[in-house]
Amino acid sequence: MRRMTATFYLLLISELCSLKTAFSEFHFISEKKTYEEAKDYCQTIHTDLATINNMTEMNDLTAFVPNSTIRSWIGLELGNVSRWHWAWSTQNLDFLNWRVGEPKDLGEDSCAAIDPQGEWFESECDTERSFVCQGNSDVPNDYIFVADTKSWRDAQKHCRDLALDLVSVGSAEENKEVRNLSTDQNVWIGLFRDAWKWSDGSQSSFRYWKPQQPNYGNQHCVAAVFKDDGKWNNLNCGSQHSFICQGPSKVSSNTSTTATTPSNNTTNTGDVSASTTQGETFNTTQFSNVTPTGSDFPLTSGNLTLIRENMTWIESLNYCRERHMDLVYVAGQSTQDRVAHMAQHATSSHIWLGLRYTCNFDLWFWSASSTDCYQNWSPGQGPGEHSNECGITGAMVATGGHKWVGLPETQRLNFICQEDCSRI
Known part of the structure; x- marks a missing residue:
């Protein structure tokens, strides 16, 4: 079944150049x-x-x-x-x-x-x-x-x-x-x-x-x-x-909570909509009401926002979606240029993009759907390369040529959220 499904998706990719995902819920x-x-x-x-x-x-x-x-x-x-x-x-x-x-x-x-x-x-x-x-x-x-x-x-x-x-x-x-x-x-x-x-x-x-x-x-x-x-x-x-x-979060990012700044030794639930320990009532996530200061203040340009907090790819995706956004989708050269400009202000060597690799189907796809075909991979990276491994996701180099690479999804990086990919 996997082989046949992968074939179907690859045919779809060849026609649309991206996979329209259906798991935002x-x-x-x-x-x-x-x-x-x-x-x-x-x-x-x-x-x-x-x-x-x-x-x-x-x-x-x-x-x-x-x-x-x-x-x-x-x-x-x-x-x-x-x-x-x-x-x-x-x-x-x-x-x-x-x-x-x-x-x-x-x-x-x-x-x-x-x-x-x-x-x-x-x-x-x-x-x-x-x-x-x-x-x-x-x-x-x-x-x-x-x-x-x-x-x-x-x-x-x-x-x-x-x-x-x-x-x-x-x-x-x-x-x-x-x-x-x-x-x-x-x-x-x-x-x-x-x-x-x-x-x-x-x-x-x-x-x-x-x-x-x-x-x-x-x-x-x-x-x-x-x-x-x-x-x-x-x-x-x-x-x-x-x-x-399944379903949208009931927890508003404006809910008044006591929030802490995430660190590398913070226990993560894998979904940044809420955190809890056994026997306690649910509270909004530690990321929901952070008021960034100093170098952590988000840089916003149009419908793009740079988050200068280091999070895993899943944490970053859920952070954006909690705010009715998504990880950034790069539809073409103009978007690439805007994202590259913002990436220069990141505090990590790379920034997360809304790109993910699935080894089940051997393909890359965007967390936000689109029919555009733009790519900007570094040599030896991206579709069809032997460097693709299970558990990697897409990132942009924050300096230099701002090429795309695949990195372990557990790595903690800055990231860019977008409000609506159809307006980029």
Whole structure:
């Protein structure tokens, strides 16, 4: 799947020269917490733990988190009631065609198949059957019959590897079309039953389990395992992991707080919207209400602001976004010249740009989206170079030719925020 997704993104890059990211609503928090602590944090500071609606969002999230991340909580938890869902998260459950006596409530998880008469029945998901993939749930007759027999989840993986998913059936007419494809076999359709629910109450049916997951017992909360392409694993809710929040910050940068100047030995949560210790109430981040003085005073030019504080790339990104800005996006030579002029006033040897490298897809992208193609890399740096490693992000040399280089995302540098990249 990674190879195919990377190919898609590279084709997109070749046409647009930048990747339009979709994870501005996601916030990675590196501080390890239990599931309930993480949920309380997200509901207090943002909206909730992350809800994932489709494969595009999952790929975006996988590219967004630091490359060293092993696993992080998302907002999926075990509920008390099992419900039927379509694999296509946009498909409503407004048409059913169960065989008499079905469904039979077989267990924690079960899946649905269609028989040669077009009637549905409940089945254990590990049974191997042929199946029908669908390219787009909103496009009629967009079906592909696969004669190979697989378990329900392996069948879904096969469909997803083709950028499809198992078929959803929304009407008697569609049901007849799927039945006609299946000839005289019982085949899988994209209907499944589980008791998992999203913390924010949304009805997304998207699931992205690792093989042999979920398993039950005392493992009622879900984490994305980024060393396994972000696939999901259910875990004991009391275990401690980093986590992903969603939604804008509820904490205003104008909130009156006691703030401290960040230093290299400051404990960082990975998201600069808030900080907390166990048992304390949430307060705004140490960066939210800093009144810079002396050499730390921000230098502003139009919609660009130089922040002469040394922060990691993630801290810098979140600092800017807390103020309804983003890390600077260099759209062309005029912007390069303005940023280079400001960089000369930095107190670090380089300044962070809104550039990030993802080793999952082997490409560079901007945290702000655009269709411009401008680049100013130093020799041996940038796209297609062997120097690219997991965990590097884009920076500009503060002096000389102001070329771009890739540096470890954990390095602490000055940075430039922009108000709105479309006006640069």
